[in-house]
Amino acid sequence: MKSLSGILSVACLALGLALTALPAVAQQPKPASPAAIAAAKEILAMKHADAMYANAVPNLVHKTKDQLLQSNLNYQKDLNEVEVIVAQKLAGRQKEIGDGMAAVYAQAFTEQELKDLVTFYRSALGQKLLTAEPVAIQQSMAFMNQWAQGFAEMINGEFRAEMRKRGKEI
Template identity: 75%
Template sequence: MKSLSRILSAAGLAVGLALTGIPANAQQKQAPAAAPALKPASPAALAAAKEILAMKNASAMYASAVPNLVEQTKNVLLQSNLNYQKDLNEVAMIVAKNLAGREKEIGEGMAQVYANEFTEQELKDLVTFYKSPLGQKLLSHEPRAIQFSMSYMNQWAQTFAETVNGQFRAEMKKRGKDI
């Protein structure tokens, strides 16, 4: 379960990092990218999608989304308003309190996405699968497998980066430029 927590924390961090651009985009007055239109889902499909997400403990990925975004926004505002640090810290607590619980919108949206990608029957079949012994094993072992996969990919990338760097240096040396 600890590895699931780590994976979900990493996923939460990824979501947080992806969302870090939101305050910057607001400052730049750029329109956010439109989310793809989702087809309406039946209540049964949404219920099955929510059950799958609950079994996967998906809420752990976005549980801290609101406080993280409040903190990130405060930090962006602090960069250009250092004189208001005390006020911004106080306001951050108010804003976080006012917006507490809004992260549940992410779960609703994720359920909509699942219901858009899978038929109602497929979702019901997935629920049945996840309740089976193999499905339970997948739920309990997949986070560890993902963690080890990510670790492998990072190690591979570091080694491969050395190969790429070597190729760059060799090609530049052919041009008479040692780098």
């Protein structure tokens, strides 16, 4: 489970970085070629990006049911039953997220760049990157959190020391 959360963190980071290119892309919309979309989908598949949104439909259906339940407590049994029906009816729609992500990549990179990335990710170093990077990012995040906690304690100590100089204990 811990590695899944690490992968999800990496995937969110990658998506965030990809989406930062979106405003620039929005200014110059040009349709991506089918080959670029295919290469982008292959890259996302190699990165297991689908793990990031695999449960999007059931999670959103459940969240909606919970919101409706807050103002309709007397319909709890019905809403629980309808949740299953709606989730089944909308199953598979998370594929739209993957298609959208591929379009973002296809706008952010040229077709040739995407093909070069596919070639790279198929190489030994690319395979190592796909395996090692999520772990390295997870460990980096853990380091940053530890550093921030220690630094925050130091800052707290500085505040207390400065306030003591003013004759005020906090």
